[in-house]
Amino acid sequence: MTAPPRTAFIYSPEYGRFDYGPSHPLRNVRLRLTHDLIQAHGLLDLPGTRTLQTRPASLDEMAAFHDPAYLEVLRRADGGGSGRDLYAYGLGTGDNPIFRGVYEWSALVTGASLQAMELVADGRVDVAFTIAGGLHHAHRAKASGFCYVDDPAVIIAHLVERGLRVAYVDIDVHHGDGVQFGFYETDRVLTLSLHESGYSLFPGTGFTDETGAGKGQGFSANVPFAPGTDDEIFTWAFDEVAPPLLGAFAPDILVTQLGADTHHTDPLANLSLTTRGFAHAVRAFRALGRPWIALGGGGYDVANVPRHWTLAWAIMNGVEPPAGVPEAYRAACGALGLRADPLLDEPHVVTGRAKEAAWTFARDQVAHVKQVVFPHHGLTAP
Numbered sequence: 001m002t003a004p005p006r007t008a009f010i011y012s013p014e015y016g017r018f019d020y021g022p023s024h025p026l027r028n029v030r031l032r033l034t035h036d037l038i039q040a041h042g043l044l045d046l047p048g049t050r051t052l053q054t055r056p057a058s059l060d061e062m063a064a065f066h067d068p069a070y071l072e073v074l075r076r077a078d079g080g081g082s083g084r085d086l087y088a089y090g091l092g093t094g095d096n097p098i099f100r101g102v103y104e105w106s107a108l109v110t111g112a113s114l115q116a117m118e119l120v121a122d123g124r125v126d127v128a129f130t131i132a133g134g135l136h137h138a139h140r141a142k143a144s145g146f147c148y149v150d151d152p153a154v155i156i157a158h159l160v161e162r163g164l165r166v167a168y169v170d171i172d173v174h175h176g177d178g179v180q181f182g183f184y185e186t187d188r189v190l191t192l193s194l195h196e197s198g199y200s201l202f203p204g205t206g207f208t209d210e211t212g213a214g215k216g217q218g219f220s221a222n223v224p225f226a227p228g229t230d231d232e233i234f235t236w237a238f239d240e241v242a243p244p245l246l247g248a249f250a251p252d253i254l255v256t257q258l259g260a261d262t263h264h265t266d267p268l269a270n271l272s273l274t275t276r277g278f279a280h281a282v283r284a285f286r287a288l289g290r291p292w293i294a295l296g297g298g299g300y301d302v303a304n305v306p307r308h309w310t311l312a313w314a315i316m317n318g319v320e321p322p323a324g325v326p327e328a329y330r331a332a333c334g335a336l337g338l339r340a341d342p343l344l345d346e347p348h349v350v351t352g353r354a355k356e357a358a359w360t361f362a363r364d365q366v367a368h369v370k371q372v373v374f375p376h377h378g379l380t381a382p
Contacts, residue, residue: 004048007317008119008128010112011035012054015132018105021097025268026146029336030305031296033329034131037306038313040326046317050125054132057110062149064157065182067141074148078103090143106149109133113151113295117158120291121253127292127316131309134257134297136176137203145203150178152257152295159253160188167251167290169242170195171281172259172297173269175206175222179257185214190221190249194238194281196262196271197224197361208368218376221245221369226361227270228354231277231347233362234262238281240366246288248377254290258282259297260308264348268300274345275304275311279321282312292316303338311343 015031038044044051059071073089077098086092109132116128136152137145152168156179159166168183170176170193183189198204212220223237246254264272285292294316299305314321321343333340350358370381 004046005127005316005318006048006125008050008052008116008125009038009044009313010052010054010115010128010130011132012108012112014054014108018099018101020099020146024097025300027302030299030302031131033302033332034306034309036332037310037326037329040329041310041314041322043310043313043317043319043322046319049317052115054108054112054130055115056104056107057114057154061114061158062107062110062154064161065140065150065153070141074106074143075103089141095146096143096148102148109135110149110151110154113155113293114158116293116295117155120293121159121162121164123291127294129294129313129316131296133295134172134259136170136172136257136297137174137178139178140182144178145174147178150182152176152179152255153182155293156183156189156255160186164252165249166190166253166255167246167249168192168255168257169246169285170257170259171262171278172257173261173266173271174202174259174298175224176257177203177205180206180210180220183216184212184220185216187215187219190219190245190251192221192223192242192245194223194234194242195225196229196269197226200227201269208365208372211372218373221373223365223369225271225365226358228272228350229358229362230264230272230350230355231274231280232349233358234271234273234277235280237362237366238284241369242281243284244379245373245377248379251290253293254285254288255293255295256285257295257297258309258312260299260305261297263301263304263308265301265304266299268298272348272350274348275307275343276345276347278308279311279315279344282315286315286318303333303341307341307343314343
């Protein structure tokens with residue numbers, strides 16, 4: 001009989017103390033709802049599973065990637081203060097508001113990702129999942145896209161310091177720009193992002209000609225999608241690019257960003273996936289059999305986020321996604337005015353000219369990735 005995977009789920013109810021503001025699309029209640037849905041389905045009591053309380057990262061730990069001067073400015077802003085230099089660091093904008101506890105929030109998120117990294121890199125678990133992580137837009141000295149500290153980049157920097165080769169795969173609807181450009185000139189990190197095209201969505205990067213520089217040439221790969229891309233197109237493109245590249249690179253550690261904003265109901269994007277397309281990618285990550293650090297990410301239809309990440313946690317633990325919705329969770333969603341749908345969606349298929357255009361775009365992007373990236377890894381494009 002096969003032993004169950006050793007998994008760790010890292011979470012803190014303290015996440016709920018931090019608020020980007022009433023009009024901001026990133027709502028931390030989604031984290032509590034995810035924990036509650038996972039718990040309601042009994043998925044925190046599986047054999048081989050452990051849960052950990054989040055601990056904050058230190059400034060020195062975050063400085064493995066970030067400019068210490070930027071971190072000091074962020075810490076000064078923690079009390080809700082202001083200053084003329086904040087805007088130069090991307091702070092105080094509509095996307096990146098200064099709210100009380102902004103540094104504390106960032107340190108807590110990054111600390112959870114560091115815990116996941118330590119558990120996996122030290123061989124104590126096979127998979128660790130921190131749903132608060134995946135804040136992939138922050139740059140070394142600048143906040144961007146709701147992200148103040150780039151926790152994926154921080155943990156990758158620590159893994160590289162340990163002498164490990166890291167593959168980072170990002171399936172958020174937005175390009176993982178902060179991580180890509182943070183490791184653009186190294187061959188120790190392979191970054192692969194599958195996202196809506198920068199022609200139609202923030203941050204306006206992530207094109208197929210962004211392939212790395214210097215020693216990193218060929219170690220950054222992007223698969224952008226056109227608006228209207230559905231599960232069929234996404235899963236085809238994913239299978240054409242991700243398994244071959246990851247197999248050839250053979251990382252010591254896999255880091256994934258599992259944004260839930262590719263869904264067709266998400267208000268900030270234009271792709272047309274369901275949880276089925278998302279689950280396809282998560283199953284592929286598990287099938288790789290590599291030590292795996294899984295991070296959350298975007299998701300702005302609050303009712304959808306818990307479904308995506310509960311589904312991911314079930315797959316990480318090798319169990320079939322539970323059917324139905326626990327009544328207590330349904331009631332909690334009702335009290336918040338949210339729907340409570342099952343984990344697996346019914347198929348959602350795009351048709352007509354939108355589908356034809358999305359197929360044409362996807363085929364062109366995949367062909368270009370195979371042409372410009374695959375040869376660096378000994379892969380031959382058909």
